[in-house]
Ligand SMILES: NC(=O)C1=CN([C@@H]2O[C@H](COP(=O)(O)OP(=O)(O)OC[C@H]3O[C@@H](n4cnc5c(N)ncnc54)[C@H](OP(=O)(O)O)[C@@H]3O)[C@@H](O)[C@H]2O)C=CC1
């Protein structure tokens with residue numbers, strides 16, 4: 001008989017990465033979870049090592065492997081959390097569909113085709129997909145929508161620019177979070193909004209319709225976003241910054257818990273859904 005009372009069997013995809021290690025560490029510390037899988041690619045230098053030790057914690061008994069764990073039928077409560085790379089995502093999604101496993105996708109920089117693939121997968125499994133798992137970032141997105149709605153018709157015009165700062169190792173730009181801020185703000189500004197990535201040379205005067213994006217890569221910054229709402233005579237800057245990666249890791253674990261504890265069926269969910277912020 002299936003056990004619906006025990007901890008959630010957790011598999012982390014991208015387990016040897018910066019984020020994967022934090023998900024492993026926080027997952028091991030949370031009695032709601034039992035770590036059963038720590039997946040990375042077959043050439044990973046961490047392959048075969050204990051995932052807890054790689055994360056800087058006590059040994060977990062779960063090795064980093066390129067093979068997905070076989071789950072017995074008792075593992076009715078299970079979830080996969082993915083923090084990997086766009087090129088790794090298709091295999092992860094395919095595994096979750098075949099295994100019928102709820103999935104939390106945090107990887108950014110996905111192609112349109114991959115986003116389509118996630119929507120397809122969400123017809124058979126529950127999927128949470130968000131470019132930021134952070135509570136503060138998701139709340140800031142709602143605030144940015146409200147500021148835009150309040151100022152979009154201000155006399156003299158409103159200019160919106162999005163600055164993001166991340167560590168030097170980040171592979172995609174602008175960040176998935178910056179793009180989501182832009183999408184939500186454009187939703188308030190209207191259909192004629194255009195998206196301008198950096199500026200150089202004789203650009204001419206700024207148009208009213210554009211949102212500007214600026215990606216800064218410095219040191220070990222775990223993620224910072226500043227939305228500038230510029231007007232003639234005054235401005236607002238909305239700044240949200242992570243001090244470390246645990247806001248994302250704990251958000252992803254909360255999303256996995258939400259899928260299981262709310263007994264969510266197939267569907268594509270966002271962190272707004274997880275955090276109860278979907279309305280308004
Ligand atoms: N939604 C959110 O809240 C957040 C999202 N992110 C996103 O998460 C992703 C990961 O970030 P981060 O941890 O910093 O990146 P890392 O590069 O540190 O981690 C990615 C991990 O995935 C591994 N990997 C590569 N190929 C495969 C594969 N085929 N199968 C399984 N694993 C593979 C990498 O191995 P190797 O290093 O050997 O290539 C690495 O261990 C990024 O897209 C980032 O933007 C990050 C923070 C928050």
Ligand SMILES: O=C(O)C1=N[C@H](C(=O)O)C[C@H](O)C1
Pocket residue numbers: 108131132166167170171174175176177178222223224
């Ligand atoms: O790569 C990162 O580090 C981060 N990536 C996410 C993004 O692209 O928005 C989220 C967070 O800002 C950290």
